Amino acid sequence: MINNDIEIAVQKVPEDQLKTKPDQNNLGFGNFFTDHMFSMHWNRQQGWHEAKIHPFQQLQLDPAAMVLHYGQAIFEGLKAYRTKDNRILLFRPQDNFARMNKSAIRMCMPRFPAERVLQALRALIYLDKEWVPHAKGATLYIRPTMIATEPMLGLRAAEEYQFFIINCPVGAYYSEGFNPTKIYIEDEYIRAVPGGVGDAKTAGNYAASLKAQIGAQKKGYTQVLWLDAKQRKYIEEVGTSNIFFVIDNVLITPPLKGSILPGITRDSVLQLAEDWGMQVEERRISIDEIVKACEDGSLQESFGTGTAAVIAPVGEFCYREKEFTINGGNTGPVAQKLYNELQAIQFGEQEDNHGWVVPVS
Incomplete structure (x- = not known):
């Protein structure tokens, strides 16, 4: 059973600590990250909990975290697009989350409440909306990820996980652009x-x-x-x-x-x-x-x-x-x-x- 009623807290970066935005015409791919991220945790006793939008920060992992030793890690990639009339759109996010939950099943990881996470993603992007590029062809790349965080050495499925979403403004993926x-x-x-x-x-x-x-x-x-x-x-x-x-x-x-x-x-x-x-x-x-x-x-x-x-x-x-x-x-x-x-x-x-x-x- 997946709980779609988890509460999502919001912690904003103070205005005077916001990052300087990069040059939208020189973004590359995966080089810059927005001010905020989303994360939540799972364990067998509580299910998904501690869901929050908060300042972008480093993860804290025990050296024995099972992802480092047994490879339970899945992710997705999708984008947010800025329209000519300044709206922000996502493309098929439900399908990305459905595929991620299938990946979770294959890797013996817990499924997450996709509907609730989509709500969190929309709130996260709205909070960081100034990071969605205005430059032609540029977009905001979205990377949902889940990793096994339980500190334990022994080959089995972990019993603790962290799910997080980070976002980065990007230009063309290949240096060739749309050229062959x-x-x-x-x-x-x-x-x-x-x-x-x-x-x-x-x-x-x-x-x-x-x-x-x-x-x-x-x-x-x-x-x-x-x-x-x-x-x-x-x-x-x-x-x-x-x-x-x-x-x-x-x-x-x-x-x-x-x-x-x-x-x-x-x-x-x-x-x-x-x-x-x-x-x-x-x-x-x-x-x-x-x-x-x-x-x-x-x-x-x-x-x-x-x-x-x-x-x-x-x-x-x-x-x-x-x-x-x-x-x-x-x-x-x-x-x-x-x-x-x-x-x-x-x-x-x-x-x-x-x-x-x-x-x-």
């Missing part, structure tokens, strides 16, 4: 296996991807595209995004079979493509099929989807040290249209026909 990226197809290391935790947004998945990502970046590539764990043959996802291909005017993406994160932006793209009447396939697609399609010209474009980058066109990929160019290295029309429409909905410039947008106030 270069990706390296990894066939040595793997990200996730069927029956594992690939479909949970848990910290260990990202730690496991770092070695391959660093290797790809040293070779001049932005991201890694992962193949399946069994045959090293079928496309899975990019390190921070789901992946799409347009082959002979058909939009294709790998299916969700337990080793791929069910992306919120991925789902939004599938819905928009359906709205347009575009043929869509969620199916297994091999790297051999992609190489062949690239060689015979039927691969028209490719792009990644995710909250941070929204739509990330792919202009080139490398497989087994051979480079393949997609659409002349240019952004394709499907990626461009999806990006434009998603951004228009998120920034309140286009009608939201799916109930995706949630106003902060």
Whole structure:
């Protein structure tokens, strides 16, 4: 049973102690953090308690905190958008919290009261509303996180947790902006296996991807595209995004079979493509099929989807040290249209026909 009636206290930063806002045209990604954060605690006796919005501060953890030893850590990523008429909107926050609770179940962590936490998030962003950027294309990135805090050495699920939300104003995720990226197809290391935790947004998945990502970046590539764990043959996802291909005017993406994160932006793209009447396939697609399609010209474009980058066109990929160019290295029309429409909905410039947008106030 999840208690949606928890009280939420508010402790404001004194006016003379507020941080200086960064240059909105030079934000980067994940470099600056707002004045306030939200946190709450859980234990078996009290459930969720001590819920409060308070000044941004360091966490206090016992060296034996179980997250440090056994990896119980999950998180989400979503954004707040400032409209031209100065409203602030969230995009599909209920879906992010629903996915986070699924991650919690997989990682043997307590589910949280999503409805109440969404109310807290809206209050938190309203309190720090001046941190939501006015600059074109910039947003406020939101990072809900849950970690195991019980001080105990011994392999079992913890009995104490902390949930917190921190926010940071951000610009483009990739230095390329919306220009096509270069990706390296990894066939040595793997990200996730069927029956594992690939479909949970848990910290260990990202730690496991770092070695391959660093290797790809040293070779001049932005991201890694992962193949399946069994045959090293079928496309899975990019390190921070789901992946799409347009082959002979058909939009294709790998299916969700337990080793791929069910992306919120991925789902939004599938819905928009359906709205347009575009043929869509969620199916297994091999790297051999992609190489062949690239060689015979039927691969028209490719792009990644995710909250941070929204739509990330792919202009080139490398497989087994051979480079393949997609659409002349240019952004394709499907990626461009999806990006434009998603951004228009998120920034309140286009009608939201799916109930995706949630106003902060």
